[in-house]
Amino acid sequence: MEGRTVCAAAIQMSSTPDRGENRRVAEALIREAAAAGATLVALPELWSCHGLEEVYRENAEPIPGPTTEFLGSLARELGIYLLGGSILERVSGSERLGNTSTLYAPDGSLVAVYRKVHLFDVEVSGRRYLESANIAPGGEAVAAKAGPVTVGLSVCYDVRFPELYRLLALRGAEVLAVPAAFTLQTGKDHWELLLRARAVENQAYVLAPAQWGRKADGRWTYGRSMIVDPWGTVLSTCPDRDGYALATLDLGYLERLRAEFPSLANRRPRVYRGLC
Numbered sequence: 718m719e720g721r722t723v724c725a726a727a728i729q730m731s732s733t734p735d736r737g738e739n740r741r742v743a744e745a746l747i748r749e750a751a752a753a754g755a756t757l758v759a760l761p762e763l764w765s766c767h768g769l770e771e772v773y774r775e776n777a778e779p780i781p782g783p784t785t786e787f788l789g790s791l792a793r794e795l796g797i798y799l800l801g802g803s804i805l806e807r808v809s810g811s812e813r814l815g816n817t818s819t820l821y822a823p824d825g826s827l828v829a830v831y832r833k834v835h836l837f838d839v840e841v842s843g844r845r846y847l848e849s850a851n852i853a854p855g856g857e858a859v860a861a862k863a864g865p866v867t868v869g870l871s872v873c874y875d876v877r878f879p880e881l882y883r884l885l886a887l888r889g890a891e892v893l894a895v896p897a898a899f900t901l902q903t904g905k906d907h908w909e910l911l912l913r914a915r916a917v918e919n920q921a922y923v924l925a926p927a928q929w930g931r932k933a934d935g936r937w938t939y940g941r942s943m944i945v946d947p948w949g950t951v952l953s954t955c956p957d958r959d960g961y962a963l964a965t966l967d968l969g970y971l972e973r974l975r976a977e978f979p980s981l982a983n984r985r986p987r988v989y990r991g992l993c
């Protein structure tokens with residue numbers, strides 16, 4: 718369809734363990750992005766509480782809960798689709814929390830819930846990360862309609878697992894959301910590379926809001942929130958400060974590209990059936 722466009726914003730912030738402060742910063746940036754014309758606005762991973770694992774449990778909330786109500790009412794007031802990055806979710810019957818992404822419609826309703834599937838249990842530059850100590854992995858891929866576009870949900874480390882994004886693309890995703898808090902060490906070498914690869918191989922827009930700066934535990938996050946088009950071109954990115962990347966997503970262009978350069982359609986799934 719010609720003329721199908723969406724103005725999207727990927728918000729960049731440097732969250733602290735203080736939920737009230739993070740909410741003030743997020744709200745101001747969401748309002749700014751909406752005033753600049755964005756109708757699809759996305760927050761980064763763990764935007765409401767980040768940087769000190771000792772306080773994660775006490776800052777976790779059920780879904781729906783106070784933070785999802787806040788996001789829903791802001792989406793309704795501003796008349797936008799709002800991707801709530803991710804928050805710490807208290808999951809009934811589980812010791813561990815969810816690292817959970819939510820999507821709201823302009824009427825304030827919660828239209829999708831996705832729990833981070835791939836947990837960041839790695840060692841990098843001598844530092845050990847063990848996300849699974851606090852977080853339980855999700856078990857489902859989620860794509861949802863956001864007005865004229867279909868958005869595929871994911872969180873941060875998920876970006877290293879192309880199978881998830883291929884599944885989302887096959888379910889109709891035209892925008893792949895990757896809210897993140899990438900480490901500085903991995904970000905400088907892999908962040909843009911991975912985002913552009915996911916965009917090119919799935920012929921989809923990538924909307925990647927990110928945490929930046931030094932966290933309460935001393936860890937540095939990479940920032941460089943980014944919007945990438947289906948050809949792999951970076952349309953907008955953020956410098957090292959609070960702000961947002963803003964770009965128009967042209968779904969007519971995406972459809973033309975998928976028709977003229979049909980690499981998605983040229984897949985040979987029979988050859989890769991050993992994958993699963």
Ligand SMILES: O=C(O)CCC(=O)C(=O)O
Nearest residue numbers: 837873874898899900903
């Ligand atoms: O994949 C990476 O390099 C960073 C991932 C990460 O920081 C996370 O998932 O929290």
